[in-house]
Amino acid sequence: MAVYTEVSDDELVDFVSEYKIGSARSCKGIAEGIENSNYLLTTDSGTYILTIYEKRVNPEELPFFLNLMEHLKEHGIPCPLPIKGRDGQALRTLCGKPAAIVSFLDGMWPRRVKPDHCAQLGSAMAHFHTASQGFTSQRRNDLSLSAWQPLFEASADEAESLRTGLVSELEAELNFLQSAWPQELPAGVIHADLFPDNVFFHDGNVSGVIDFYFACNDFFAYEIAICLNAWCFEVDLSFNVTKAKRLLNAYRKVREFNDVELKALPILARGSAMRFLLTRLYDWLHTPENALVTRKDPLEYLEKLRFHQGVSGPGAYGLD
Amino acid sequence: MAVYTEVSDDELVDFVSEYKIGSARSCKGIAEGIENSNYLLTTDSGTYILTIYEKRVNPEELPFFLNLMEHLKEHGIPCPLPIKGRDGQALRTLCGKPAAIVSFLDGMWPRRVKPDHCAQLGSAMAHFHTASQGFTSQRRNDLSLSAWQPLFEASADEAESLRTGLVSELEAELNFLQSAWPQELPAGVIHADLFPDNVFFHDGNVSGVIDFYFACNDFFAYEIAICLNAWCFEVDLSFNVTKAKRLLNAYRKVREFNDVELKALPILARGSAMRFLLTRLYDWLHTPENALVTRKDPLEYLEKLRFHQGVSGPGAYGLD
Numbered sequence: 001m002a003v004y005t006e007v008s009d010d011e012l013v014d015f016v017s018e019y020k021i022g023s024a025r026s027c028k029g030i031a032e033g034i035e036n037s038n039y040l041l042t043t044d045s046g047t048y049i050l051t052i053y054e055k056r057v058n059p060e061e062l063p064f065f066l067n068l069m070e071h072l073k074e075h076g077i078p079c080p081l082p083i084k085g086r087d088g089q090a091l092r093t094l095c096g097k098p099a100a101i102v103s104f105l106d107g108m109w110p111r112r113v114k115p116d117h118c119a120q121l122g123s124a125m126a127h128f129h130t131a132s133q134g135f136t137s138q139r140r141n142d143l144s145l146s147a148w149q150p151l152f153e154a155s156a157d158e159a160e161s162l163r164t165g166l167v168s169e170l171e172a173e174l175n176f177l178q179s180a181w182p183q184e185l186p187a188g189v190i191h192a193d194l195f196p197d198n199v200f201f202h203d204g205n206v207s208g209v210i211d212f213y214f215a216c217n218d219f220f221a222y223e224i225a226i227c228l229n230a231w232c233f234e235v236d237l238s239f240n241v242t243k244a245k246r247l248l249n250a251y252r253k254v255r256e257f258n259d260v261e262l263k264a265l266p267i268l269a270r271g272s273a274m275r276f277l278l279t280r281l282y283d284w285l286h287t288p289e290n291a292l293v294t295r296k297d298p299l300e301y302l303e304k305l306r307f308h309q310g311v312s313g314p315g316a317y318g319l320d
Numbered sequence: 321m322a323v324y325t326e327v328s329d330d331e332l333v334d335f336v337s338e339y340k341i342g343s344a345r346s347c348k349g350i351a352e353g354i355e356n357s358n359y360l361l362t363t364d365s366g367t368y369i370l371t372i373y374e375k376r377v378n379p380e381e382l383p384f385f386l387n388l389m390e391h392l393k394e395h396g397i398p399c400p401l402p403i404k405g406r407d408g409q410a411l412r413t414l415c416g417k418p419a420a421i422v423s424f425l426d427g428m429w430p431r432r433v434k435p436d437h438c439a440q441l442g443s444a445m446a447h448f449h450t451a452s453q454g455f456t457s458q459r460r461n462d463l464s465l466s467a468w469q470p471l472f473e474a475s476a477d478e479a480e481s482l483r484t485g486l487v488s489e490l491e492a493e494l495n496f497l498q499s500a501w502p503q504e505l506p507a508g509v510i511h512a513d514l515f516p517d518n519v520f521f522h523d524g525n526v527s528g529v530i531d532f533y534f535a536c537n538d539f540f541a542y543e544i545a546i547c548l549n550a551w552c553f554e555v556d557l558s559f560n561v562t563k564a565k566r567l568l569n570a571y572r573k574v575r576e577f578n579d580v581e582l583k584a585l586p587i588l589a590r591g592s593a594m595r596f597l598l599t600r601l602y603d604w605l606h607t608p609e610n611a612l613v614t615r616k617d618p619l620e621y622l623e624k625l626r627f628h629q630g631v632s633g634p635g636a637y638g639l640d
Contacts, residue, residue: 008431009521025426025522028360029351040348040360042426047362106345106362111328201329202345 005037005052005095015094018085019101021045032197035213040104047104049080052097057213059098064139065212066090066100068132068189072209075131077124078200079209080105105208107200118231118243121199122250124206125191125227129220130255132189141192141216143275145181148174151278158285163299170277173305177271182219182264186257190223192216195230221261224251225268228317229276229304237303245318262314269308269317277301325357325372325415335414338405339421341365352517355533360424367424369400372417377533379418384459385532386410386420388452388509392529395451397444398520399529400425425528427520438551438563441519442570444526445511445547449540450575452509461512461536463595465501468494471598478605483619490597493625497591502539502584506577510543512536515550541581544571545588548637549596549624557623565638582634589628589637597621 007015007027016024022044030038030049037052053062066082070090073081080102082090092099110117143151152170159166191198193214200208224247232243251257280298287295311317327335327347336344342364350358350369357372373382386402390410393401400422402410412419430437463471472490479486511518513534520528544567552563571577600618607615631637 006431009428010432012428024428026424026520027428030360031349031351040350042367047367104346108329108332108344108347111326112330200346 004054005097007039007050007052007095011095015092015099016041016043018087018092019083020086021048021083021101041101048083048101049104050094050099050101052094052099054097057098061139062091062098062100064137065215067137068135068215069102069212071135072128072131075134077128077131077209078105078207079212105200105210107202107207109197109200111196113196113231113243115240115243115246116204117196117199117201119246119250120201120204120206121194121227121231122247123254124199124209125194125223126251126254128191128209129188129223135189139189139216141218143192143214143279144216144218144222145177145271148177148274148278151282155278155281155285159281162281162284163302166302169302170274173270173274173309177267177274180267181271182260182267185219185221185261185264187217187219189215190218190220192218192223192226194223194227219261219264219268220255221257221264222268222272224248224257225265226272226275228265228269229272229301232317233304233307237300237307239307239316241316241318248317248319262319265314265317266308266311270305273301273305273308277305324374325417327359327370327372327415331415335412335419336361336363338407338412339403340406341368341403341421361421368403368421369424370414370419370421372414372419374417377418381459382411382418382420384457385535387457388455388535389422389532391455392448392451395454397448397451397529398425398527399532425520425530427522427527429517429520431516433516433551433563435560435563435566436524437516437519437521439566439570440521440524440526441514441547441551442567443574444519444529445514445543446571446574448511448529449508449543455509459509459536461538463512463534463599464538464542465497465591468497468594468598471602475598475601475605479601482601482604483622486622489622490594493590493594493629497587497594500587501591502580502587505539505541505581505584507537507539509535510538510540512538512543512546514543514547539581539584539588540575541577541584542588542592544568544577545585546592546595548585548589549592549621552637553624553627557620557627559627559636561636561638568637568639582639585634585637586628586631590625593621593625593628597625 012024012027025042027039027041030040032038035056036054039050041048041050069079069082072079083101084090085092090100152174156167193211198211199206227247228244232240234240277298280296280301284295284298332344332347345362347359347361350360352358355376356374359370361368361370389399389402392399403421404410405412410420472494476487513531518531519526547567548564552560554560597618600616600621604615604618
């Protein structure tokens with residue numbers, strides 16, 4: 001939850017006049033999105049989300065994200081559509097920062113994930129991967145394998161304060177991941193942050209996929225592995241194989257994944273657990289205690305990592 | 321800014337079904353209101369504000385506030401209208417806490433107050449005072465004269481850490497206010513917290529008055545005094561007499577105030593400065609540093625208090 005930038009009424013009126021969406025009627029900061037300032041904007045023509053991009057987003061990458069959303073929306077994915085200004089540009093400036101207006105999506109993200117949500121997610125993710133294959137721009141995943149060692153080193157000195165033995169456990173796992181990470185799997189643009197709070201449901205269906213600011217090129221199966229971690233563990237960190245099975249079966253009804261992808265799932269799940277463990281660990285140790293941000297527990301992902309270390313094969317995820 | 325209560329999709333669906341407003345389409349926590357959790361709720365029938373009342377509001381007082389909003393709305397004041405459930409009740413329960421849905425109001429609060437805003441405010445406030453006279457319920461102002469001494473004592477031990485000499489300065493002022501506070505002035509239900517962030521403007525007119533949770537019976541002129549403090553000082557804490565004059569003249573075009581009220585303005589302005597100085601001082605000294613709340617500077621109101629101590633009469637506020 002965060003609103004970092006205070007937009008004055010005058011600035012807003014000027015900004016909205018750069019678009020053909022009528023004049024602003026109201027603009028309220030919303031408690032969603034940690035990285036950017038988000039506002040629910042109503043104008044004479046409807047409801048929109050206004051985002052001001054704060055310092056954690058690289059402005060040079062914004063065209064990739066906005067163009068991707070436009071591409072996916074054109075291909076039937078329920079994602080926000082960037083609204084272009086009168087000059088044809090969607091990426092603009094407000095309060096001296098990059099800013100964009102996108103369409104508003106109905107729905108709520110599931111606070112309590114049920115198996116049906118996982119099935120709907122699997123199908124939506126597969127449609128996403130199919131649609132993204134026609135998108136030609138590329139963005140490297142800067143939070144994948146090669147980033148993990150430096151991320152780990154930036155936290156190693158203090159990591160033991162969270163859990164004794166954590167440093168040696170992560171070192172061993174990083175060595176394993178480096179040696180065994182798959183080289184060749186079907187790849188394309190993935191969302192890379194498909195957590196429940198980025199997927200809206202309405203009347204039981206996926207009505208919105210939001211927050212594209214980690215999207216990048218990577219293995220499609222890596223995205224599935226991220227979702228196994230983010231959607232299929234219970235609050236007590238037990239693994240719900242029914243949810244995983246529903247997710248995977250729904251996915252492969254839309255986009256078949258081959259045996260190599262299937263066999264890679266356990267290591268991809270370990271890698272994705274490592275990725276979120278390391279970024280959370282970094283944020284945990286480097287976020288001031290009084291920051292207006294709720295830090296997420298890194299050790300949740302240590303438990304998930306250990307689960308995947310213990311599986312004997314992809315059958316653990318419920319596939320026949 | 322704050323959202324304290326996380327509402328699950330299931331709880332929301334159940335809650336909204338208690339109303340005749342269609343089913344919920346989306347619900348987003350908004351970064352407005354410090355005391356309560358506020359959500360922008362869209363349903364099949366439109367946009368609403370859902371409020372969950374957190375611990376700083378006394379549940380027994382909620383009917384007063386909701387009935388007042390309904391009364392004022394019926395009398396043409398642009399305030400939120402509490403929506404009643406199928407059983408006729410507006411005050412309901414969500415996540416185990418008192419909750420209500422009210423109508424949504426267009427407009428934005430002015431981040432930079434201009435003289436025109438003050439004139440519009442003066443007129444709207446006078447209409448408010450006229451309309452509230454027909455409202456028969458009463459609520460004592462529990463942040464007025466009799467509350468100030470105990471509030472002061474609760475902060476006195478640490479007050480010097482903010483400004484040397486503050487304790488003796490406030491003691492002297494409290495003694496003066498106790499001895500000179502007016503006894504008889506036209507009174508009725510006032511809003512009691514008409515700060516700029518509680519007044520929305522659209523196309524230059526007041527489009528909404530929100531946040532009624534300090535409303536109480538007190539002198540109408542005391543509300544004017546609160547607004548002189550909240551709207552007529554510049555960021556550098558200089559007093560803008562043009563803003564004050566526009567506010568007062570617009571007010572008395574709608575509701576005349578008599579000579580006794582006029583003469584009382586300087587002491588009422590001192591008292592209202594004391595009220596906000598003391599509550600801010602209390603919050604400053606008693607809010608944990610890591611709380612998700614931005615503390616407001618008490619010393620801003622010390623400067624305002626000193627300004628009013630130095631005026632020779634109501635002419636300082638621009639009246640002829």
